Amino acid sequence: MKTAPAHPEVLPVGTTLDRYIMHRQHAFAFATGELSQLLRDIALAGKIVHREVNRAGLIDLTGEVGLQNVQGEAQQKLDVIADVRFRRALTNGKEVCALISEEEEGILFTGHNNGKYVVAIDPLDGSSNIDVDVSIGTIFSIYRRITPVGSEPSVEDFMQGGHEQVAAGYILYGSSTMLVYTTGYSVNGFTYDASLGEFILSHPDIKSPKNGTIYSCNDGNLDSYDEAVKKYLTVCRQRQYSARYIGSLVADFHRNLLKGGIYLYPPTSKNPDGKLRLLYECYPLAFLAGVTGCLAVNEQEAILNIKPVSLHQRTPFYIGAPKMVDELLECYKNEKRAH
Numbered sequence: 001m002k003t004a005p006a007h008p009e010v011l012p013v014g015t016t017l018d019r020y021i022m023h024r025q026h027a028f029a030f031a032t033g034e035l036s037q038l039l040r041d042i043a044l045a046g047k048i049v050h051r052e053v054n055r056a057g058l059i060d061l062t063g064e065v066g067l068q069n070v071q072g073e074a075q076q077k078l079d080v081i082a083d084v085r086f087r088r089a090l091t092n093g094k095e096v097c098a099l100i101s102e103e104e105e106g107i108l109f110t111g112h113n114n115g116k117y118v119v120a121i122d123p124l125d126g127s128s129n130i131d132v133d134v135s136i137g138t139i140f141s142i143y144r145r146i147t148p149v150g151s152e153p154s155v156e157d158f159m160q161g162g163h164e165q166v167a168a169g170y171i172l173y174g175s176s177t178m179l180v181y182t183t184g185y186s187v188n189g190f191t192y193d194a195s196l197g198e199f200i201l202s203h204p205d206i207k208s209p210k211n212g213t214i215y216s217c218n219d220g221n222l223d224s225y226d227e228a229v230k231k232y233l234t235v236c237r238q239r240q241y242s243a244r245y246i247g248s249l250v251a252d253f254h255r256n257l258l259k260g261g262i263y264l265y266p267p268t269s270k271n272p273d274g275k276l277r278l279l280y281e282c283y284p285l286a287f288l289a290g291v292t293g294c295l296a297v298n299e300q301e302a303i304l305n306i307k308p309v310s311l312h313q314r315t316p317f318y319i320g321a322p323k324m325v326d327e328l329l330e331c332y333k334n335e336k337r338a339h
């Protein structure tokens with residue numbers, strides 16, 4: 001976690017996102033406002049997708065579009081809508097020169113080569129829950145480009161590695177809509193007040209509990225989990241921890257972040273490399289988690305240390321309260337010792 005330049009005033013709950021962003025910008029002598037504007041562009045797209053999600057059932061936004069994305073998954077209408085809305089907001093905002101999305105195979109060039117930033121995004125997370133009114137989300141990760149400003153961006157701008165993110169976060173479309181993000185100094189949550197059209201600071205400086213009693217994984221895959229994970233889940237059950245699995249990564253992560261818990265998506269026979277995507281699901285949540293005191297790992301290393309090699313690469317993903325993740329890793333060590 002980075003240490004922020006000292007700032008006299010801590011903003012109270014109730015502060016608008018806009019005011020909060022301006023306030024943070026002033027803490028950095030050399031800040032020029034582009035990242036601030038980019039965060040506002042993401043918030044704008046979030047408000048539009050909030051509206052679409054809320055009335056999805058009314059305006060026939062449920063169901064599939066009949067196409068598959070690069071992952072071979074059937075695209076839901078809201079996957080495509082959210083993808084289009086975020087791309088449009090980030091393009092019109094002119095701060096972003098290129099982005100990658102779960103819904104698109106290659107790099108999307110915005111045509112604004114003077115943009116200083118690139119974005120990796122999961123426009124709609126938890127697609128299997130869209131049609132049944134269960135919480136879903138958006139996940140985003142922001143890098144300062146490494147190719148020269150003014151030139152054509154390239155894949156290397158996206159292959160910088162998790163530690164190089166300058167900001168990351170998610171939007172949760174649940175019983176309320178929340179934007180939770182970090183620039184590496186603190187993690188803050190803003191609840192959307194649709195009547196004002198504003199995101200309002202409601203969860204300042206979020207810190208994860210050191211331990212927890214909630215575990216989140218798809219029990220249906222249990223038979224194909226490796227021994228270490230099975231052993232860890234047995235311990236959770238013996239201790240009568242609560243099994244909670246929404247099936248939307250953002251929603252499961254958010255609950256566990258606030259209450260103390262662990263989310264597990266191990267390798268399975270269907271997804272031997274894990275299911276979740278490094279650049280726009282695991283890196284951003286791991287970056288955010290690190291600032292709150294959570295741990296994010298796969299069975300070999302910290303998620304932020306994984307070397308990126310392709311835009312849509314996957315990894316096993318374990319994230320949550322440090323004591324719980326450490327205990328899972330202990331199970332892996334024991335398995336290794338035993339063999």
Ligand SMILES: O=P(O)(O)OC[C@H]1O[C@](O)(COP(=O)(O)O)[C@@H](O)[C@@H]1O
Nearest residue numbers: 122124125126127128218247248249
């Ligand atoms: O249905 P499964 O295999 O449990 O997978 C659920 C996981 O997959 C995801 O839906 C993958 O994300 P997308 O919905 O963005 O593709 C996660 O949100 C969720 O945690």
Ligand SMILES: [Mg+2]
Nearest residue numbers: 122125126281
């Ligand atoms: Mg997702």
Ligand SMILES: [Mg+2]
Nearest residue numbers: 102122124125
């Ligand atoms: Mg998605």
